Amino acid sequence: MEYETEGAGGMVNDMGLESASSDIRQVVNKKVDTFIGEMYGLVSAGGEGLRLRPITIEQPKPLVEIGSVKRPLIYWSMLPMVLGGVTRFVIGLRHGAGKIKERLRDGGEFSQDLGRPISITYVEEREPLGRAGCIKYGIENGLIDPKRPAVIFNASDILRLNLRSLVGHYLWLKACHGFDVVQVYTSGFRVQYGIGKVDFSTSQVIDFREKPVFQDLANTACYIIYGRLEDFRTVQKIPSNPEDELIYKWLKEKTLGAYVISHEDIISIKFQRDLDKVDNMDLDRYVRSAYE
Numbered sequence: 001m002e003y004e005t006e007g008a009g010g011m012v013n014d015m016g017l018e019s020a021s022s023d024i025r026q027v028v029n030k031k032v033d034t035f036i037g038e039m040y041g042l043v044s045a046g047g048e049g050l051r052l053r054p055i056t057i058e059q060p061k062p063l064v065e066i067g068s069v070k071r072p073l074i075y076w077s078m079l080p081m082v083l084g085g086v087t088r089f090v091i092g093l094r095h096g097a098g099k100i101k102e103r104l105r106d107g108g109e110f111s112q113d114l115g116r117p118i119s120i121t122y123v124e125e126r127e128p129l130g131r132a133g134c135i136k137y138g139i140e141n142g143l144i145d146p147k148r149p150a151v152i153f154n155a156s157d158i159l160r161l162n163l164r165s166l167v168g169h170y171l172w173l174k175a176c177h178g179f180d181v182v183q184v185y186t187s188g189f190r191v192q193y194g195i196g197k198v199d200f201s202t203s204q205v206i207d208f209r210e211k212p213v214f215q216d217l218a219n220t221a222c223y224i225i226y227g228r229l230e231d232f233r234t235v236q237k238i239p240s241n242p243e244d245e246l247i248y249k250w251l252k253e254k255t256l257g258a259y260v261i262s263h264e265d266i267i268s269i270k271f272q273r274d275l276d277k278v279d280n281m282d283l284d285r286y287v288r289s290a291y292e
Helices: 014-037 073-084 097-104 108-114 130-140 163-177 229-234 246-252 272-278 283-291
Strands: 004-007 010-013 040-044 088-093 119-124 150-154 157-159 181-190 195-199 204-209 213-225 256-262 266-268
Touching: 014 163, 040 073, 040 130, 073 088, 073 108, 073 150, 073 157, 073 163, 073 283, 088 097, 088 130, 097 119, 119 130, 130 150, 130 229, 150 157, 157 213, 157 283, 163 181, 163 213, 163 256, 213 256, 229 246, 246 256, 266 272
Parallel strands: 040 088, 040 150, 088 119, 181 256
Antiparallel strands: 004 010, 150 213, 157 266, 181 213, 195 204
């Protein structure tokens, strides 16, 4: 049965609107599928994990096993992107590169778990390059095709992120505003230390908050990018991260958009207390809940 409602422009056919909405969703889903099908997952995993010593003296930080079902940290960081449909990963390595390659190999563990082919290749740094420097090195050595879209993220962060929603948002921003890069932020972040307030006229402590949550937007170091990987060739400072040079170029050229998630949708592993927090956590449930 068809219904008609009175709108500002006269009678509106509800069934027609529903059909139009369905058609739009189908088009968007197809575009998202195509975009993700061409996408790289560019993973930064070259750090030494100094704040997690002595654990990381013998074992690279990305291979530290966590969760109620023990898997390497890098497995959990890659899982949101794998669930979203990414099949092609490039991992930047330096510290413990041999051990990481031996453990992950060419992606067979992901392929077996998810029933579809996942490929992993590696960019090995001879010296510390930083996240941006590693991508530059990969492009210059033919390991990364700068013409492809990419999602860039850290091996030390576990995101509760629906990649398909992120890519749909990116495509909308690109169509409406011409943005080539979308930066993922959290809406607020918990400070790692207590914050005090002091009256410096007397040196009296007048307020204190233990590890408060600030409401500012915080960078997650996760980006969706298309048509701008070539910009990484221009990086001058080494080691370099995107936040050192490139983000200011994108700001100046007004090509940078944002996607905002809750501060509860990221778990960053930096200190021993972070490992303790997730040691028996159901990380599979945590990550997959973004797709429910």
